[in-house]
Amino acid sequence: MSFFEDLAARIEAADSVVSVGLDPDLDRLPSFPALDTDLPRWAFNRRIIDATHEHAACYKPNVAFYEDPDGWRALAETIVYAHGKGVPVLLDAKRGDIGNTARQYATALDDDGLGADAITVNPYMGRDSLEPFLSRSEKGVFVLCRTSNSGGRDFQDLDVGNGKPLYQYVAQRCAAWNERDNVGLVVGATAPEELEAVRDLVDVPFLVPGVGAQGGDAAAAVEYGLADGVGLVNSSRGIIFAGEGADDGAAYFRAAGDAAKRLKRRLNEHR
Numbered sequence: 683m684s685f686f687e688d689l690a691a692r693i694e695a696a697d698s699v700v701s702v703g704l705d706p707d708l709d710r711l712p713s714f715p716a717l718d719t720d721l722p723r724w725a726f727n728r729r730i731i732d733a734t735h736e737h738a739a740c741y742k743p744n745v746a747f748y749e750d751p752d753g754w755r756a757l758a759e760t761i762v763y764a765h766g767k768g769v770p771v772l773l774d775a776k777r778g779d780i781g782n783t784a785r786q787y788a789t790a791l792d793d794d795g796l797g798a799d800a801i802t803v804n805p806y807m808g809r810d811s812l813e814p815f816l817s818r819s820e821k822g823v824f825v826l827c828r829t830s831n832s833g834g835r836d837f838q839d840l841d842v843g844n845g846k847p848l849y850q851y852v853a854q855r856c857a858a859w860n861e862r863d864n865v866g867l868v869v870g871a872t873a874p875e876e877l878e879a880v881r882d883l884v885d886v887p888f889l890v891p892g893v894g895a896q897g898g899d900a901a902a903a904v905e906y907g908l909a910d911g912v913g914l915v916n917s918s919r920g921i922i923f924a925g926e927g928a929d930d931g932a933a934y935f936r937a938a939g940d941a942a943k944r945l946k947r948r949l950n951e952h953r
């Protein structure tokens with residue numbers, strides 16, 4: 683099965699387009715005894731997955747939160763555990779480099795690598811830098827298009843001719859590279875007009891980050907993010923740290939489950 687077929691099946695099974703971002707910032711992890719292990723990020727993620735998997739269409743670990751020896755172990759365990767719950771994993775790595783390096787980065791998608799189901803990539807270095815990802819036809823490739831940060835406009839909004847902003851050009855070029863039906867785009871919920879503009883141009887699924895902690899537009903995320911009902915709306919901190927202030931681990935992780943459920947319901951009002 684291709685990534686998007688898999689994702690469609692998961693969206694239907696969970697009745698959800700929620701991507702739960704697994705960004706276990708060590709400075710924000712709670713200090714419950716159950717997390718007092720040699721791999722606290724893995725202990726934390728496991729409990730987050732237990733609490734949220736019913737509502738998750740996907741898990742999206744951002745590799746930035748795992749870039750040390752223990753972090754890689756925690757990430758590998760997390761991916762296996764998410765798969766055990768039947769939930770696909772999208773690695774937010776924003777890769778892009780010359781061919782031989784990109785080929786190494788792309789091994790994160792292989793079973794003898796991290797075994798992720800999809801990955802985010804940066805298109806700045808052009809088609810050949812993405813080819814090792816695009817050529818893995820059963821894996822999803824989400825290309826950065828219009829990002830959710832305020833600096834997203836610095837380059838992405840630049841006019842590349844005839845009034846067309848760069849992000850729209852990227853959207854069209856990358857959709858044209860979708861020869862294996864495995865390409866999606868990353869478009870932030872904090873830029874709802876741009877979301878609409880990209881949706882008017884292409885019909886691939888979007889990963890829409892920026893709802894929750896970044897305050898993006900959840901209705902626009904669903905209205906424009908889905909293609910034939912398939913797409914993902916991500917919240918990371920708004921779910922995994924929803925329990926901050928709770929007295930015990932049970933209440934803490936229950937709050938994460940409740941936050942995922944609330945977001946699912948909110949998004950489903952617009953599906």
Ligand SMILES: O=c1ccn([C@@H]2O[C@H](COP(=O)(O)O)[C@@H](O)[C@H]2O)c(=O)[nH]1
Pocket residue numbers: 703705744774828829830831868869870891892893894895896916917918919920
């Ligand atoms: O344009 C983008 C691309 C990626 N991200 C990533 O998504 C999550 C968002 O986390 P929140 O806690 O829900 O704000 C995080 O991993 C970002 O690096 C993005 O926000 N915007």
